[in-house]
Amino acid sequence: xxxxxxxxxxxxxxxxxxxxxxxxxxxxxxxxxxxxxxxxxxxxxxxxxxxxxxxxxxxxxxxxxxxxxxxxxxxxxxxxxxxxxxxxxxxxxxxxxxxxxxxxxxxxxxxxxxxxxxxxxxxxxxxxxxxxxxxxxxxxxxxxxxxxxxxxxxxxxxxxxxxxxxxxxxxxxxxxxxxxxxxxxxxxxxxxxxxxxxxxxxxxxxxxxxxxxxxxxxxxxxxxxxxxxxxxxxxxxxxxxxxxxxxxxxxxxxxxxxxxxxxxxxxxxxxxxxxxxxxxxxxxx
Numbered sequence: 001x002x003x004x005x006x007x008x009x010x011x012x013x014x015x016x017x018x019x020x021x022x023x024x025x026x027x028x029x030x031x032x033x034x035x036x037x038x039x040x041x042x043x044x045x046x047x048x049x050x051x052x053x054x055x056x057x058x059x060x061x062x063x064x065x066x067x068x069x070x071x072x073x074x075x076x077x078x079x080x081x082x083x084x085x086x087x088x089x090x091x092x093x094x095x096x097x098x099x100x101x102x103x104x105x106x107x108x109x110x111x112x113x114x115x116x117x118x119x120x121x122x123x124x125x126x127x128x129x130x131x132x133x134x135x136x137x138x139x140x141x142x143x144x145x146x147x148x149x150x151x152x153x154x155x156x157x158x159x160x161x162x163x164x165x166x167x168x169x170x171x172x173x174x175x176x177x178x179x180x181x182x183x184x185x186x187x188x189x190x191x192x193x194x195x196x197x198x199x200x201x202x203x204x205x206x207x208x209x210x211x212x213x214x215x216x217x218x219x220x221x222x223x224x225x226x227x228x229x230x231x232x233x234x235x236x237x238x239x240x241x242x243x244x245x246x247x248x249x250x251x252x253x254x255x256x257x258x259x260x261x262x263x264x265x266x267x268x269x270x271x272x273x274x275x276x277x278x279x280x281x282x283x284x285x
Contacts, residue, residue, distance in 0.1 A: 095259065
C-alpha cells in the first residue's frame with residue numbers, strides 16, 4: 001500500500017509533536033505556587049438580564065418603576081477596527097492575584113463593563129407619577145436614556161483555586177482550570193435622561209456585586225499566559241443619581257473574557273516551600 005506525501009508529512013508532524021511533549025513532560029512547579037504574583041489585562045463581552053429601574057423623585061411626586069427593561073453592552077468595536085481603537089476605549093478588565101498557598105490565591109478582579117438601555121423597546125411604567133397612579137406602556141424613543149457607558153465597573157475580591165488539567169503539564173507549557181468566587185462593589189459612571197430630564201453625569205459608589213468565574217489558563221515558558229474566562233455576576237445598584245432624585249437597579253450579567261498575563265515570583269523558591277515536619281522524638285538512653 002502506497003502512502004501519499006501529504007500523509008507522510010502529517011504522520012511525521014504528529015510524531016515530532018508527541019516526541020517534543022514527551023521529552024519535556026514533567027510535574028511543573030512554576031504554576032500556581034505559593035509566593036507568586038500574577039497580573040493580566042484583557043477584553044470582555046457582556047449579556048444582561050432584563051431588569052427593573054426604580055425612580056424616586058419626591059419633589060416631583062414620582063415613585064415609579066420601568067419594568068423588565070432590555071439592556072445591552074457597548075464594546076466599541078462596531079464603528080472601528082479593533083486595531084484602530086484606543087486601548088482604553090473598549091470594554092477591558094484586569095486581575096491582580098497572589099498565590100498565598102499552592103493552588104490557592106486571593107485576587108483583585110475588575111471589569112470595565114458598559115451598560116445601556118436599548119431604544120425602540122416598549123417600556124412598562126408602573127407606580128406614581130406627578131402624585132398620580134400610573135400603569136402605562138410607551139415606546140422608548142428617548143424617554144429613557146440610561147447609560148453606564150463609562151463603566152458599570154464591577155470590582156470583586158476573589159478566592160481562586162487552581163486545578164491542573166490532566167496530561168497538560170510540560171516544561172514550557174501548562175493548562176490549568178481556575179475557579180473563582182467573590183464579593184465586591186461597583187463604581188459606575190451614571191448618565192441618564194428620564195422623560196426629558198437630564199442628570200449631571202459622574203462616577204459614584206453604586207452598590208454591591210457577587211460573582212463566580214471559570215478560566216482556562218494556558219501558561220507558556222513559565223511566566224506568560226493566555227486566559228479564556230466565563231463569568232456570571234449579580235450587581236445591585238442603589239442611590240444612583242438622577243434629576244431631582246435617585247434610582248436603583250439590579251441585573252445579572254454573563255461575560256466572556258480573554259486575557260493576557262504574566263506570572264512572577266516575589267519571594268525565593270526556598271521561602272515559598274513548606275518546611276517538612278521533622279520527627280522530634282529522641283531515642284531513650
